[in-house]
């Protein structure tokens with residue numbers, strides 16, 4: 626047990642353990658990187674190492690009273706600050722609450738650890754308030770800020786923290802987590818969180834519809850236009866699948882780009898590769914890039930009340946030459 630059970634990002638684990646051994650652990654840390662690669666798990670592991678009664682200082686036993694309490698979310702010195710129910714941001718009151726406890730000694734453990742997740746959701750005034758804690762931290766208090774992109778945090782906050790950039794896991798590392806379905810392994814795109822939560826059957830069903838749409842849109846000449854419209858009507862009707870559809874389309878276009886650029890080892894949808902090759906042969910890279918860019922426009926306007934049918938039709942009609 627201990628840090629050895631963490632899969633992926635071994636250099637970060639190595640750096641953290643070296644710091645823990647040095648006994649001069651930074652009071653502010655930022656764990657930045659994509660969703661589902663273990664940033665929060667790693668923050669909890671760090672908190673366990675800092676308070677473990679058995680292993681340490683650079684590891685944890687995962688079974689002592691302290692480790693068990695942290696695993697159960699019941700350790701009084703390890704606190705996670707997140708967006709509360711019915712709120713959209715981490716508000717300043719939550720940060721003030723943290724600051725008000727800084728002068729007190731830990732209740733049970735050696736160190737107090739405050740995990741702020743997602744740190745980029747701090748309300749405008751909350752982040753500057755946090756600075757006070759980061760500027761003059763008591764000896765035994767530590768902050769771990771978790772975010773997808775460290776650059777979304779205030780520069781003044783960033784400059785007082787050590788930043789650790791987490792990478793997506795490799796395909797082998799995802800398999801190492803016990804994911805056996807090769808479709809899920811590849812679709813997770815390096816996120817174990819995603820691999821565990823994806824619904825393979827639903828994804829495959831949507832992929833079938835969208836692949837059909839792309840096949841129709843690829844030859845959006847007059848004769849194919851009718852067919853393409855039929856396919857996009859199916860998509861537009863499936864309102865609850867719209868977010869999934871956007872993701873699936875983005876992955877399909879990405880795969881087609883890899884194929885047309887001659888990098889087949891990067892293809893995610895290997896189970897339909899033959900069909901993909903046929904489609905890739907009918908689409909230029911320029912056309913695919915245009916489609917990918919258009920998808921980004923769609924994604925950013927999804928919250929607006931945009932007519933889905935129109936969006937899909939327009940995408941099929943993007944001219945192959947600019």
Ligand SMILES: [Zn+2]
Nearest residue numbers: 677686689692
């Ligand atoms: Zn322990």
